[in-house]
Amino acid sequence: MTLQARLSLIIISTFISFWAITSYFSVSKLENNIELSMDNRLQATAAMMQNILQITSRDNIRLTGNNPVLVNDAATSKGLACRVSSLSGKVVANSHPNVFKEIKIIEPGFSIVEEDNIKWRTFTSKTAEHTITIADKMSERSALYYQIAISTAIPSALGLIISLAFAWVAVRHYLNPLETFSNSLKDRNIKDLSPVVLNSSLKELQPLVDSQNELLSRLKDSIEREKSFTENAAHELRTPLTGIISQLQVAGITDGEVHNNALAQCEVSAQLMSKLIDDLLILSRLESGVGFHIDGEWQLKHEIDSLLNEIGDARNRIDVIIPVNLSIDWMPSFALNVICRNLLDNAIRYGDKGNIQLNVISEVDGLSVLVTNSGTIEEKKLKMLSHRFWRDSVQEGTGLGLAIVEALAKQFDGHIEFEQKTNNIFSVFVRLRKQNKSY
């Protein structure tokens, strides 16, 4: 059920219930009041008759002899009926001669009597000489009650219908933006990530539209980033693959030194491809949030020593400054190894031939890595350094090294900074912070 239908139903049922309850109480009260008024009328009429009889001469009444006086001979079946009788029960005067022929005695006070299937409400009072009975038909009372009830109910019912119509129109009007928003989402193509445009003055809906548009925008960025990454990855993988295939073709038609050179070149491309795949896997793992497993405490010195051994001859150019006997248990050795390896690799490959300094600093809340080397990088290129697949020279390396370092730093609530000093010194600073979560 739609919100509009549900809201309309709630409003309609509330209105009708309220109207029904108030009508019930007012109608029942009306019935009591009519009964009371009519009874008062009977009582007042009886009192009036009593007074009339007191001031009317006794002889006049006696003149009638055995025949009762027809006080209201022309009386119809409507209106009050009045009967005056002697204390012995003899009818002295009667407004309706055909009424109460059978009923001779009616007890004083109010009572209901029935004659010829007609119910009467009576009031009987006694004086020293007479019994006065005033009666009216119950059916007339009911007719009066229904007449008043209907004349009261019709305007209320009309008011109710008009109110319900207004309520329905109002609900429809004010929920229209919501329906438009809902339809625009429902009718939207699954690939359409453009912002939702809603021309509505409904302020309450605006945050929802804004958040929806922000979500769409983030989704679009994410998909574009993913697409761009995939395209770049495919492009980067094609290059070493082409190198391998083309060198194999050359090897197929040549011999001797040229043939051997072609095979050696194949190996270069294969190694580049392998490194590229490794880097892509690390980056993908970092971005998917899978994280790394920490297999206990490890020694910083041991890790740096093994890294330097893998670097080969270039290690002679590297000055290492690290804290003595520093054990680390909050990050995997693999992460620090990758960070230091990529930074040193870049310094060796792209820096000048001078010394390189690797400085690992123990901080209260983590660790900092600072790699400094001789060399100059243009200011405008500094912010490109950690962009994926960005290179500053002829095709060399995977273009992912610093992007991986940045992704790792972010995993540890840290960051990466590049600084080009005026004295031909370039440095990269990486900050890593301890975390409560386990990797």
Place this chain on the structure above:
Amino acid sequence: MHILLVEDDPVISNAICTYLETLSIKVAHAPTLSSAKLFLTISCFDVCVLDLSLPDGDGLNLLQSLRKTENSLPILILTARGSIDDKVKGLEHGADDYLAKPFDFRELVARIKSLCRRSEGRTSNTIKLAELEFDLDSQIATMSGKRLKLSKTETLLLSTFLSRPTQIITESTLKDAIYGVHDDVASNSLNVHLFNLRKKLGGQYIITERGLGFRLAQEKELKA
């Protein structure tokens, strides 16, 4: 045939240079846009094989600047960007052909030859001039049906002349075509090869234009 290869990957460029040179196609390799521009100012090429992702810019920029200066050098884009959009973009920027990596050398060579053929207005890979016939595929020259025994350098010289049948070719262009842009060549070695070629073809086929260079004789000059 003299090719300008603009490719930053050393392994791929090495393979292309080696393969094409086995087919007696001379290749000048430029790893960057700036070096490609330099080559284009100092030498003449039959075809340019152009990579797009270069360290100092996009290969399309070079393509655009060449077409702006109305340089009609046939250009084949050889790139890892293989989507339809990339191909359309490259061709719309003025490229004559597009080949995505990885590629097969047979296809690359066929496309290069096709570009040469189209730019020279030929319909086949056999060039005829009076009694002389030269098959670009087999690199075999015949005179009145008899095969000429030409050395590799003489074959390169002949194909260079035949690919520019109406032009006066400078000495430096001939040197670039047979030795490559990078090689330093002794000043008289070209003359030795020209002398030998003239001797095998017959003196009337290659004409010296004093102070300008050399040209191939026209058909009517040969008949006369």
